[in-house]
Amino acid sequence: MDASFFRCKQVLVVEDSAPVRSAIKIMLQQMGFESIHLSRDANDALSRCHDIPFDFILCDFNLGDGKDGYQLFETLKQQALMPPLCCFIIISAESQRQLVHGVIELQPDDYILKPFTFPILNERLIRAVKLKIALRKVYLNLFEDNYTAAIKECDSVVSLKPEFAFQALRIKGELLLNTEQYQIAEKFYKAVLADKPLPWARLGAAIAAFYLERWDDTELQLADLTQFDITKVEALDWLSHLLVKYGRYETAQQTLYQAVLLSPQNIKRQRTLSNLNVIIGDKEAAARINAKLVAAARYSVEESAENHLNHARSLIDVAYNKNPLERTVLLQNASQILDSVSKRYTENSWLKAINVVRSRIFAAKGQLIEARKPLLENGVADKAEKMTIDSCMDGAKAYFELGDIHSSQFYIDKLASYLINNDYLTETQKIMLKMEKVRHEALKATIKQISTEAAAAYQDALFNQAFYLYCETFDHMPTNSIIALNILQTASKCSNLPIKSLRYCKQAIKLLQAFVLEKSNKDKFQHYVILLREQYPQLVVRTRRPKANS
Template identity: 35%
Template sequence: MTSRRAFYKTKTVLVVDDSDQIRSYLKSMLLLIGFDDAILARDAEMALGHCRRMPFDFVLCDFHLGQGRDGYQLFEVLRSEQLLKPDCCFLVISAERQRQAVHGMVEFQPADYLLKPFSYAELERRISRAYHIRQALQLAYQAINRKNYEEAVQACDHIVDHKSQYAMHATRLKAELLIKLDRYDEAEHLYTWALTVREFGWARLGLAVTYGYQGRQDEAEALLQELSGIAETKTEALDWLTRLYISQNRPAEALTAVEQVARHSPKNYLRQHVLATLSTIDNQKQQAVQVYQRLLTASRYSMYDTADNMLNYARAMVEVAKDQQEKDRNDTFTRIDAFVTTIKKRFHPASFEHDRMVLDARILLLQGKTAKALELLQNSEELTLEKPLSPSGMLDRARAYYEAGNLPMCDHYMAALSTVAQDDDLYCSALNLMMQHEQVKHQQLRQQLMQQNAAGMDAFGSGQYSIAIEYFRKALETMPANVNIALNLLQAISMRERLTVDLRALAQHCVEVITEGRLPMEQEKRYQVILGHLDL
């Protein structure tokens, strides 16, 4: 007992709980265990302040911290700001049962979950176990922190070679490191060996992951389907199943898988974001709006609580508006305008003005106000020079420029988007699929546009003006802000001897598109000649 007390006496510990009584109770327990003192924090912000001032060996944090960030959101911020030492033991305390990650030792995870109520003996046992596992793997985690995965593998080998009681922990960590190093057959061998010792859930899941990376997709799918029906592995098996379907360009199946796991983790921002992305790809735009709306609440107080996250809800509503009739569309625009006002109340307008301008430009384009939309896009470009763009912001710009008929700028932002979606994770997998989906959609629309315009030109050249009008009209529907198509359509209409009411309205619409847009100088004379043939 004396040696244990002497050991803990040199360690630092932070207790985070919103209850004064529980904080005091935990502190008294920790002092009995042997800690010299315990730093107390009543909420996540106070805990962050302590962690920015000094490193801790242990953090005991309640999951529910009242108003503000919860325990896991605090953990995410500490991890992203690198305020936790590689060997720090972060223990989550909760009245609800929490499950440790089955796969993900390489990524820093909470060391353990403590279910309330617990005794002094249980607290001491769990702290001791968490610390000694961290200590045994300390050199490996330090190497991982430096992103030196080869060195981390060697550290794991050293633990196994010395037949440490933590050899299986080292084997598990090594297998994940081998996957990160693309040494999939070696990882498969380790997982297969571990399963000869015991039917570890993490080993079966790891085996499925190696199958997927090695192109053995049927084997991976079958095993992941099986593991998704087991409580211990369900969440991560569904995550990997989603990734597998995405890699196979099977968005409908990926959506079904992520819908299942998202229901069980409503506050997991990245997983919900993937659900919204796959909903959009599957053309379930209303569902995407609902998911982004839920994220407004789920991300509150987290590191994802940003103006960009709030704008995603508005962007999703613009996608819905594209398919609506004028009255419903105007109602949607009114809702978007009111919502953007709430963003301004929470975040300084200057921090997201460049993105808001793109949103406004897309609305103006749907209203046929091309000139104002192009002006906003130009102004946004000038502001963007000083600000980083999120993946969602880049995608929104690509869509805006496509809708405005500026295909080179659309391609520019699609290319820029591909450079930020490089990580090997579920979020980037979904983002890449969205990018591919948008590129295919844009290519198909471009092909359709070229075919319609070419057919219209052929019909016009052979004097079949009614047929030419129909082709050009369809082409303009494909790209409503394209002034060149509007000019071709107007010219075809001008060849009719008598204009019906509908043709006159269509001609007037073409004039509005051309006036709002930017007609090339070499086409201006042609435009004036066409107008001379029309009596509008």
């Protein structure tokens, strides 16, 4: 390619090592580049990309503190800061499997291993730009999200530029899958495979068969494709997804864990793995993943308050199964995370999500009255209020843990309306939602049965029996004011309740004192308290007298 071609092109070199930057600049000058821009870190590179539409970006993978090359590429794509024909090339001194698999998933235009010479750089840049030129109309339509036109342009490349046919075919196959044309995609991939058994075409055919629910054939293909570097991570991903379809959750978790080890910077996959651990009951593993996810997402396009909140949420889930000392430590850690998040993220939506997590911390400590306060500050979300899927799930858990089944059901219904994507992460979220529904139905059935028995016992003047049944219901719904009133009403008619049973009366009184009751219920409450304190003086709440002024 003539040097005059590169003379008018804009190129950006992102490299934290000054000597390497200088060496690459000299090579680029030899090729004919005149507009050469140098950046030592991702932030400076981002700033330059806002001002200049670069034709080439050569980026080192490791850029020291801050964003790395992977995260910079993600950000540039998300913010549409790269022109559609820009060639992005990753440079790295490392060849570890994790890096290689991560780069394959990232799909830059090329990957060059350090140290490299001028001929290698020259060859790779020419190869990348020739491909961009050949598929120019494809990339322009992709940039405009015009997938139908992009598919047609792929066909044009195949017929007119056969030397670039495989690249065009691969893009076409991915577009057919992305636009959910699964039967056409399967037929397309079979035609490609009839000519040559390319791993990416085999993977595409397996994905199409997955969506067409021919899972037996899919499993064999995906298992075989885990042997090829170019398809290994994606094949493990889809194989894990398939195993979930079969209900083989533990094997699915083990399979996806292998994919995460190979490409740990894929945040969505890590979230899916965390969900799978929750599904199989390994909440401690989920908490460990969420802790790593916070670090992995830092500087990436996936960095948000949600990552930190999910870490805190998972610590609360673990705390419920620990001894008092371990529970205290875990809940303290969750509180510290909330304090940090509340300082960094001040938007109202995040403050509401923080309040829900704080409520769950109080509930895990057994401080149920305190647990209601953050939820009262929020109020139950209305139907139109936008929430994240994880915040919605957390709202359902928070109200469930306080025994407010009605409010918890509201969030479950709201959550169901959000789970509309057709991806693996959403699949695991649907399973978790189903698990919550099962918990709800079981609790509602239990409460209904006990409440019916309690009401019948009360009608038959079996007050002691009715009292203990209402107490059992109160264990399930410890912040329900109606059950609290029933306990006090029934207790006032009992004779000689054991001292240990009076804790339910104390808990009911404390709860109702914190409620704003309607006048009729307030009068009943005061009446029952008077009767009970006459019979059980220990129910009197003693208050300290203020010290006299000296």
